[in-house]
Every structure is written in structure tokens, then in C-alpha cells.
Amino acid sequence: MAELALTELSLSQFRSHPRARLVLDARPVAIFGPNGAGKTNLLEAASLFSPGRGLRRAAADEMARAPGGLGWKVTGVLRSLHQVHEVETWAEPGGTRQVRIDGKPAAQVALGRIARVLWLVPAMDRLWIEGAEGRRRFLDRITLSFEPGHGDAVLAYDKAMRERNRLLKDQVRDVHWFAALEGQMAKAGAAIGANRRAALDRLAAAQAGAETAFPHAALTLSGPEGADPGGADDLAAAFAEGRGRDMAAGRTLAGPHRVDLEAEFAAKGVAARLCSTGEQKALLISLILANGRALAQDFGAPPLLLLDEVAAHLDAGRRAALYDEICALGAQAWMTGTGPELFADLGGRAQHVEVVEEAGGSALRPVAPIGP
Numbered sequence: 001m002a003e004l005a006l007t008e009l010s011l012s013q014f015r016s017h018p019r020a021r022l023v024l025d026a027r028p029v030a031i032f033g034p035n036g037a038g039k040t041n042l043l044e045a046a047s048l049f050s051p052g053r054g055l056r057r058a059a060a061d062e063m064a065r066a067p068g069g070l071g072w073k074v075t076g077v078l079r080s081l082h083q084v085h086e087v088e089t090w091a092e093p094g095g096t097r098q099v100r101i102d103g104k105p106a107a108q109v110a111l112g113r114i115a116r117v118l119w120l121v122p123a124m125d126r127l128w129i130e131g132a133e134g135r136r137r138f139l140d141r142i143t144l145s146f147e148p149g150h151g152d153a154v155l156a157y158d159k160a161m162r163e164r165n166r167l168l169k170d171q172v173r174d175v176h177w178f179a180a181l182e183g184q185m186a187k188a189g190a191a192i193g194a195n196r197r198a199a200l201d202r203l204a205a206a207q208a209g210a211e212t213a214f215p216h217a218a219l220t221l222s223g224p225e226g227a228d229p230g231g232a233d234d235l236a237a238a239f240a241e242g243r244g245r246d247m248a249a250g251r252t253l254a255g256p257h258r259v260d261l262e263a264e265f266a267a268k269g270v271a272a273r274l275c276s277t278g279e280q281k282a283l284l285i286s287l288i289l290a291n292g293r294a295l296a297q298d299f300g301a302p303p304l305l306l307l308d309e310v311a312a313h314l315d316a317g318r319r320a321a322l323y324d325e326i327c328a329l330g331a332q333a334w335m336t337g338t339g340p341e342l343f344a345d346l347g348g349r350a351q352h353v354e355v356v357e358e359a360g361g362s363a364l365r366p367v368a369p370i371g372p
């Protein structure tokens with residue numbers, strides 16, 4: 001099967017890493033070291049091979065090593081399907097994140113065409129019990145992994161909605177202006193809805209009949225009217241009808257920006273938010289593995305998986321099952337944990353890297369695996 005893997009990763013003045021370089025093959029990467037050593041920072045650097053603000057959703061300046069006031073840079077060699085790309089991403093102090101692919105300046109969305117990156121971070125443990133915004137972001141990342149063009153649709157929708165919200169706040173009553181913006185929102189919104197539904201269908205298919213130790217998560221969209229839109233015409237009509245209500249509120253109250261994602265532990269028929277902490281984690285892992293299996297078919301290679309502190313939350317049996325499934329999938333999964341023993345089951349199936357904190361910042365040491 002074709003691969004998607006980082007075969008080199010270099011960091012310069014990135015968070016706690018003054019300078020770091022890893023030379024890798026396509027196997028999973030097991031990263032261990034004490035709290036605060038700089039493991040998550042490494043995953044964050046890898047997450048910048050996808051469009052957006054990375055797995056911490058940080059501003060570009062926040063990622064610059066402090067103190068210093070210098071910019072940062074992350075460089076990687078990405079083996080994607082049967083091609084090799086050199087990807088550079090960086091930010092100057094006070095500047096936005098820049099991207100260059102094979103020496104040519106590129107928009108961030110271009111990253112989505114050569115790489116697919118999915119992640120699970122401890123903050124997502126509360127995904128099913130906290131606000132809808134996090135779930136929407138999760139849904140859109142899944143959707144983006146299947147359809148890189150989804151990012152453009154979301155940007156177009158948000159831009160038109162911001163302008164419409166300004167009209168609403170300023171009590172402007174120019175129907176032509178409203179109709180023009182609503183037309184743009186409806187076109188982008190219908191695409192957003194269709195992309196999301198297609199992504200959920202792909203996930204459902206990838207979960208059905210899969211041999212996995214993780215529970216099937218049944219996903220559905222919910223939310224106020226228009227959250228899961230039909231066609232562009234229906235959506236445009238809903239926006240026009242809602243003008244009075246929206247003007248009273250000073251913002252757009254219905255539309256795909258209000259969608260929520262609901263999950264159910266399918267075998268038990270219990271909503272994810274009512275499941276135990278361990279079950280909720282298992283549902284997320286199940287979804288990310290299903291997403292990976294679907295992408296292996298659709299994109300042609302499994303995605304890069306960034307799994308922060310995933311091993312610590314699983315019992316030994318589940319952990320071994322996760323490693324087996326990742327290896328069967330053939331994904332370059334980057335996993336972090338505090339000690340090497342968490343990754344012993346992986347043995348030579350993974351590359352093991354120790355992160356240590358030294359006087360000058362974080363440092364990396366590739367190490368031989370401790371055998372099972």
C-alpha cells in the first residue's frame with residue numbers, strides 16, 4: 001500500500017525545542033519522556049503539515065521559542081503516495097504562518113492535498129460533554145480529511161456571514177445586499193452540509209463490519225433549523241425568512257455554523273456524553289481509526305495520526321489492540337507517553353524517541369525499543 005509519512009522532521013526555535021531533527025521511516029513513532037519535556041510540542045509541529053492552527057490551535061507567535069523574539073520554523077520531508085515533498089512552514093515575529101512546498105510558496109489549504117493529519121489530544125476527552133463548538137471543529141476536521149475543498153467552503157461561508165452579521169448589527173435594511181450575501185452563504189453552506197454528510201457516511205461505512213476492539217460510534221447531526229442544510233435554495237430561503245429574527249439578535253441564528261454532532265455508543269444505545277471517561281476515549285479512538293481506514297481507501301494512504309497521551313488512558317489489553325490496529329492500518333502514528341514501558345508492546349514495529357529537558361531546552365534521543 002502507498003504511504004503517507006514524515007521521513008524527516010526538523011524544528012528550529014519551535015516552543016521548547018531550540019533545534020531538533022528526526023530521521024524516520026514510515027513506522028509509528030513512540031515518543032516518551034517526563035512531563036513538560038516537549039513531547040506534545042513535537043506532535044504540534046507535525047500537526048502543522050495540515051492547514052490551520054495545529055493541534056493546540058495556537059497563534060503563530062505563541063509557537064516561537066521564548067524567550068527569544070525570533071521566528072520559528074518546521075521543515076519536513078513528506079512521503080505522500082508515490083511522491084516526496086519538502087514542506088517548510090514558519091512564522092516571523094508578529095507574522096502569520098507561511099508555507100512552502102517543494103521550494104514554492106503555497107497556501108495552507110495546499111497542505112490538505114498532499115497530507116492528511118488527524119489528532120487526538122487530552123483536551124478532547126471532554127468533547128462530548130462540553131460545548132458544541134469543539135464537536136463542530138472535530139466534525140469539520142474529519143470532513144476536511146476526506147474533502148480538502150471543505151476548508152474553502154467554510155472560509156467562504158464565514159466571510160459572507162461576518163458581513164451579514166455586520167449588516168444585522170448596524171440595522172441595515174438593504175434587501176439586495178442581504179440577498180447577495182445570503183446567496184454566497186447558501187452556496188457555501190450547502191457544500192458544507194453535503195461534505196459533512198458524506199464524511200459521516202464514510203465513517204459509518206468504515207465502522208460497519210470492521211474488526212476492531214473499539215466500540216462503534218453512531219454519529220448524527222443535530223442543531224437548530226438550517227444547521228444541517230438541504231440544497232442552496234432552501235438555505236437561501238431560510239436566511240431570507242430569518243432576517244427579522246436575526247436582526248433582533250444581531251447575528252445569524254440558523255445555518256450550518258450552528259450544527260452539533262451527536263454520538264452514541266451504538267452497542268449500548270447510550271449517548272456518548274453519558275458514557276464513562278474510558279468509554280468516551282474508546283469512542284474517539286474508534287472514530288479516528290475508522291477515519292484512517294476510510295482514508296486509506298479514498299486518499300490512497302492512511303493519514304498521519306497524532307495521538308497525544310493516548311496510551312496512558314487505556315488498559316493493557318486495549319493498548320495492545322490499539323497498537324495492533326495502527327500497525328495493520330499502516331499509519332505513521334505519533335504517540336506520546338511518559339515512559340518507554342507504555343510502548344513496549346510495539347517493540348520493533350515502531351521507532352522510539354526519548355525527549356529530555358536540558359539546560360538549553362528540549363532535546364531528542366532516538367532509542368532502541370525495550371522488547372516485549
Ligand SMILES: Nc1ncnc2c1ncn2[C@@H]1O[C@H](COP(=O)(O)OP(=O)(O)OP(=O)(O)O)[C@@H](O)[C@H]1O
Nearest residue numbers: 015016035036037038039040041062063064065066
Ligand atoms: N513558546 C514556548 N517557548 C518555550 N517553551 C515553551 C513554549 N511553549 C511551551 N513551552 C514549554 O514546553 C514545555 C511543554 O512541552 P509539552 O507540552 O510538549 O510537554 P510534554 O512533554 O507533552 O509534557 P506532558 O507529559 O506534561 O504532557 C513546557 O515546559 C513549556 O514551558
